[in-house]
Amino acid sequence: MTTPKPAAIPQPAPSNILQFPDPRPCDLDMTTFDYVNFPAYPSALAYHLGNPDTTVIISETAAGLRPTESYEGILFPDLLIAFNASPASRRARNGYLIPEQGKPPDFVLEVASKTTGERDEVHKRQAYAQMGVLEYWRFDHTGGQYHRAPLAGDTLINGQYHPIPIHQTDDQYYWGHSATLNLDLCWQNGQLRFWNPTTQQYLTTDHEERQARAQAEARIRQLEAELRRRPNP
DSSP states (O other), X not given: OOOOOOOOOOOOOOTTSOOOOOOOGGGOOHHHIIIIITTTHHHHHHHHHOOTTSEEEESSOEEESSOOSSSTTEEOOSEEEEESOOHHXXXXXXXXXXXXXXXXXXXXXXXXXXXXXXXXXXXXXXXXXXXXXXXXXXXXXXXXXXXXXXXXXXXXXXXXEEEOOOEEEETTEEEEEETTTTEEEEEETTEEEEEETTTTEEOXXXXXXXXXXXXXXXXXXXXXXXXXXXOOO
């Protein structure tokens, strides 16, 4: 597992603070569910990154520079990761308040949809740079119908985003390296994957975990049946 250096945990926010609003129906999109939440990447990343007491991993939850009950000045990233932050403060605030956390998010990913393509590439890119988000990634499952590319990433240098190199194996495989997560983000046949270059394996999806458990349980049952068939010594 990647283990970022521990830091002092920010103090939890008081219980009577102003909370961010929940996302509006128009802010929720099935593409986030299909490509981030249904594969259970937040939990897979939480296991890979470790340090649950100081790592915030959220999906479709507000992030902003100031507390507000309105929707002005806040965004709802499809995936947000922040190291050396306070999950307790995030829960109390119902969102990631940057001044309260003492730092901007380290990583944000947006998944393209029919209605968000230009907004992801222009408006949100500018907004995340202003927030100080270290890495901003875009994933387009269509291969470039909604975004200009299947996969794109930027890293923040002196307040400006600079493109992260994206490599193409063929028209069904693109990848780029996230130095923040020490993982490769991959566009593979229209699916989002996270590749661990250290272990040379993908982070497993929920479906893959279930398959592996089912195969292991079937193998155990097979071995138990073989033992029962053997004559007693």
